[in-house]
Amino acid sequence: KNQVEQSPQSLIILEGKNCTLQCNYTVSPFSNLRWYKQDTGRGPVSLTIMTFSENTKSNGRYTATLDADTKQSSLHITASQLSDSASYICVVSWANQAGTALIFGKGTTLSVSS
Amino acid sequence: EAGVAQSPRYKIIEKRQSVAFWCNPISGHATLYWYQQILGQGPKLLIQFQNNGVVDDSQLPKDRFSAERLKGVDSTLKIQPAKLEDSAVYLCASSTPPSAGGGYTFGSGTRLTVV
Numbered sequence: 457k458n459q460v461e462q463s464p465q466s467l468i469i470l471e472g473k474n475c476t477l478q479c480n481y482t483v484s485p486f487s488n489l490r491w492y493k494q495d496t497g498r499g500p501v502s503l504t505i506m507t508f509s510e511n512t513k514s515n516g517r518y519t520a521t522l523d524a525d526t527k528q529s530s531l532h533i534t535a536s537q538l539s540d541s542a543s544y545i546c547v548v549s550w551a552n553q554a555g556t557a558l559i560f561g562k563g564t565t566l567s568v569s570s
Numbered sequence: 571e572a573g574v575a576q577s578p579r580y581k582i583i584e585k586r587q588s589v590a591f592w593c594n595p596i597s598g599h600a601t602l603y604w605y606q607q608i609l610g611q612g613p614k615l616l617i618q619f620q621n622n623g624v625v626d627d628s629q630l631p632k633d634r635f636s637a638e639r640l641k642g643v644d645s646t647l648k649i650q651p652a653k654l655e656d657s658a659v660y661l662c663a664s665s666t667p668p669s670a671g672g673g674y675t676f677g678s679g680t681r682l683t684v685v
Contacts, residue, residue, distance in 0.1 A: 499574075499661050547612075557618070562610075
């Protein structure tokens, strides 16, 4: 069964600290893995997208890693800011006959406090 | 590039009433998706269109939910009659084919509250 599991479910950190979010998946066949940031009441916004052959990708203070052998990914946030408070969703995609199908994790809720 | 447009942003209805949501995808995106996101959970795919044809509607509660994309561009999602458990954010997304990068863009969603 295609599944995406994320941990921790929620996380509270102080402004300026770093944190790492985890994602394990069992989706097959694998197309790519995406990390999204979703602010409350808004649609998800893409942070990174990695294919099977990519191990790491950065987007500003966000760095995602991917180990396709162990089917694990992580999202590292450096020097957190209050605006980083959001839900971070790991999404694994595979290609169906018409396009791209996505399997979503339940997300990690990050709260950054001052 | 304009994003995926959705309306309304918020809707409050009583149970057993009907409601409709509208989505305008990014120009040129042939594939359009509707997702239901219940508070605290990841989005769940309801239906996927390729142009005006349905590719996947296996998780759409067809006894009360319907969706159409008649001209292969805009799409509407309808719930009739609504139940309390339908309270959620309804997200529309569109994408390019995998051969064109598989770019995937979400709209801001419609937050539905059923009372």
